[in-house]
Amino acid sequence: MDFLKATFVIPFALYLIPSLTGYNITYRKYDIRNIICDTLKDTDIILSYDHSVILKYSLDNKGHDFRPSFYCKYKVLARESNMGIIAIVQKMRFRQFSEEICIDYLKLKIDGLPTCGNILFGKTVNKDGNISSTYENYIRNKYWTQGTHIQEDHTLETEMSLNNHRPQINDTLEMEVAYTGFRRCYEGSSSEWFDCGHNVCIKSTLINDGIVNCPFGDCRDEGNCEYARRQAENETK
Template sequence: MGILPKLFLALSIVTTNLPYSSNYTDYVLDPKNQNKLCSSSFPHREVEIKENAALRINFTLSEEEQSSNSAYKQNFICVFFLKVPEGMGIFGVIQKMAFRRDSRTNDCTDYIQFRHSKNRGWFEKALNVDLERKTEHWSADQICGEVTPLQEPFSEIPTTTSDVARHATLNRANYLAVKVNISKKKLKPNERIEIVVAFTPFKECSNDSEEMKLCGHNTCILKSYFNDRIINCPFVNCVDEECSPLIEEDRPSLWSGKIAVTAVSSIFLSFFLFLGCIMMCRYAEMFCWGDGHPPDRGTELSEVEPTAPSHHDSPSPDKDLPPAYETLFPSER
């Protein structure tokens, strides 16, 4: 096998084994509703989640932002509906939350609610409507307080429905209503409220399959959602992740998985492309960084001048000469 085929084979092996990034769609909740997700009155936005995708919502608010934005002078209410394909259900897991409570009554000041919508009957399907969604009645519990990422470690796969975490929801129907309420109550200095929630489609199952993995309670999600630092299974034992608390600096952002995969891919591709250019240049007996002609060795040597001092002997002008013959043997006259 030649050099180039080996190079492309190695490149294909490396790119095939790069870590797979789960497919998440991210929405940032804001009172200006720039992403058209939130609505406080009917009709509410319906967001469809595909079988191989998931969705995350994110909201943060500081005391400075609340003071500078007139939209927070009234309660910010965001309501939307999630829909997955027929025959699937929806998991909702709060990844992080810091919502206020009333210090006297312990009631929620800010909260999130999940309302389970049942499957539509034949009459509703024929008219393509959902009568339940037209009501504004929310009997579901209000969820507030604080949730830290990956902080509820248990070891065994859950066996009862009571094992659904307090900050999660499981809806076996394909509709889920979500309501987020942010109070207009003034935040304290340096106080901050925030929430991150992940919504994941699941299927009924009893065993792992080629693409799906058991999550608990005869439910399966895509294998790519396991060990991606996002909790998708709604049970208290964190089936799909290692439940160890994250430090602030180590917490991944909403885009960290995609950025990490892109960075690793770019490094490998750049390295192999550079290596391929070198191989092709050498294969064609052309050096990309020179004119291809080595310097003349004879010329190089001829230009070198000696630097050592000369060792030729020369008589010293101060050396005494032997006496003349006439001085040693004067002639008689």
């Protein structure tokens, strides 16, 4: 990694959007289109244990004759050498031709499978608005869901694409993904760390805040997924 580039890009990005960070300094929030991809090219985002990163995108068509066309890739880098990276789609409404074919997509890992459709806390939301309990991926005898990725090492490259296929009237495209640093629980436990299960620990400051940081589909750091959903809905009112 070009160290000079990284040290220049990240402070500049933080300086550009103080209003997006809100009052919760645990999370650094960025507009993926206007900040991460359009303003600063080939951005490297630095992640620490104490500060998670949330990237957001939204487009409300409102009946306009508009064809979105957008492509972006970026890297999330762990600050500490022993840190892994958890990526969880907090919410998503991306278009699909079918259950197997995406019109718009997010690849949490650039060489991984595309994620699209209606996703909440990394899990598929069905037509009735219920959160699916299905696990789509399997690794090392552990499960995680469609909109979740666990990166063991300190670099995760993500890719996002919006197709120029014309949206239907009143289509809303939106996506929010949270990146969280984790360590293995056997490296030492204390009240500063929260056990997500499967030997994955995150900082305790990240629990019960409406953002799901634990990657195994049970929303453990928020009590459960329905509680997290209600809390997130209250935050947007």
